[in-house]
Amino acid sequence: MRAGQRMRPFIGAALAWACAAAAHAGSPHAFRPPPFSSMPGGQYGALVREGYRIFEQTPRYAGEYTGDALSCESCHLDGGRRSDAVPLWAAFGMYPRYQTRAGQVISFQQRLQQCFQFSENGYPPPLDSQVMRALTAYSHWLASGAPIGVELPGGGLKPVPKTGHDPDPVAGRRVYANRCAVCHGSDGHGKKVDGQYRYPPLWGSASFNRGAGMAKLPVAAAFIKANMSYGHADLTDQQADDVAAWMELQDRPADPRKGVLAWLLER
Numbered sequence: 001m002r003a004g005q006r007m008r009p010f011i012g013a014a015l016a017w018a019c020a021a022a023a024h025a026g027s028p029h030a031f032r033p034p035p036f037s038s039m040p041g042g043q044y045g046a047l048v049r050e051g052y053r054i055f056e057q058t059p060r061y062a063g064e065y066t067g068d069a070l071s072c073e074s075c076h077l078d079g080g081r082r083s084d085a086v087p088l089w090a091a092f093g094m095y096p097r098y099q100t101r102a103g104q105v106i107s108f109q110q111r112l113q114q115c116f117q118f119s120e121n122g123y124p125p126p127l128d129s130q131v132m133r134a135l136t137a138y139s140h141w142l143a144s145g146a147p148i149g150v151e152l153p154g155g156g157l158k159p160v161p162k163t164g165h166d167p168d169p170v171a172g173r174r175v176y177a178n179r180c181a182v183c184h185g186s187d188g189h190g191k192k193v194d195g196q197y198r199y200p201p202l203w204g205s206a207s208f209n210r211g212a213g214m215a216k217l218p219v220a221a222a223f224i225k226a227n228m229s230y231g232h233a234d235l236t237d238q239q240a241d242d243v244a245a246w247m248e249l250q251d252r253p254a255d256p257r258k259g260v261l262a263w264l265l266e267r
Contacts, residue, residue, distance in 0.1 A: 030083035030154035031090065033142045044137065051138025054131060055080060057196070058120065062131045067121035068253070069190065069197050069206035072135075075119060075214060077227060080142055083154025084226040090155025092143040109136060118211040121253045157222035163238045167217060172246030175239050179229055188250060203250035211255035220244035 039045055039052075054061040056079065058071040073079060080088035095108035102110075109132055113124035125131040146152065177186065183199040185191055190201035201207040213219045225240035227233050235243070 031146050031152050033081050033087070033089045033146075034144050036079075039141070044141075047134050047137040048141045050130075051134035051136070052079065054134055055138060062116075062125065065116050065120065065122045065125045065131060067123070068201075068208060070120060070200050070208060071197075072115070074200040075223070077230075080139070082227075084158070085223070086157060087142075087155060088139045089142040089146050090152045092139045093146050093148040093150065108139065112136070117256065119208045119214065121207075121209040121212075157219065157226060159218060160221045160225050160237050160240050163241065165238060167221070167241035167245035168238075169242065169245040169249050172239075172242030172244070175235070175243050176246055179235070179239075180243065183230070188247075202247055203252045205253060207252050209253035209255055211257060215248065215252065215255075217241075217244045217248050220247055 039048055050061075055072040055076075059066045059069060075086060076082075076088055077085035083090075091111070092108055095111060096105050098104070099106050099111075109127050112132060112135055113127075116122045117124050176188075180202075183191065184202050185199070187204070188202045189204045189206065190197050191199045197206075208214055214223065221240045221244035224243055225233070225235060225237065228235065228240075228243075
């Protein structure tokens with residue numbers, strides 16, 4: 001099952017909810033993005049606000065490019081502001097950069113396209129599309145004052161330390177039932193409030209596909225350890241590994257690069 005394998009998570013995964021904690025500083029000396037109250041005016045401000053709306057409710061405002069029920073904020077918490085939750089302010093200044101899986105240097109906009117293809121299980125918006133312009137503007141504004149080309153504290157995901165035990169999906173199922181199901185549902189398909197997903201589906205047809213970073217056990221474990229349960233991130237390293245292992249076993253859309261049955265052959 002490759003349970004003991006570790007990998008360095010990349011910025012931007014993909015990828016919960018709520019837009020609070022603007023001053024959150026989970027990592028010491030984490031960069032603080034500008035408050036929402038300081039959003040600029042004029043045409044730039046209008047584009048920033050549009051990008052924020054797309055980020056918060058991606059299927060509603062960019063539905064032509066999405067294939068699941070997730071929004072950008074499902075993985076990049078608190079509107080992409082929260083440290084230790086793949087924040088946008090940390091990602092924006094790190095591009096262009098070489099990406100191993102692409103085998104080339106990619107731009108920030110190309111990274112956003114990948115998010116739509118894998119985390120949104122959809123289609124890459126054209127680089128000159130209004131959706132791409134708006135999301136880039138919002139990301140640019142969040143990174144106001146951040147240094148360029150510098151790995152910032154709280155900007156990525158910290159790998160879960162090795163515990164000496166392989167991740168155990170059976171134990172993870174119990175942890176999920178006790179700690180996660182109250183929000184994400186006993187079936188992992190998320191929960192809606194007033195017809196909108198408040199808690200995202202973690203697997204099933206409405207969730208991210210197998211090409212997404214969050215579909216990889218080390219990435220999911222790191223995200224879970226740092227952020228879940230939301231507001232009360234107190235799972236042990238082993239529990240985070242176990243829950244991630246349980247998630248990895250569940251059904252979800254295939255990686256569009258590999259085909260429907262490829263993930264079975266890898267096991």
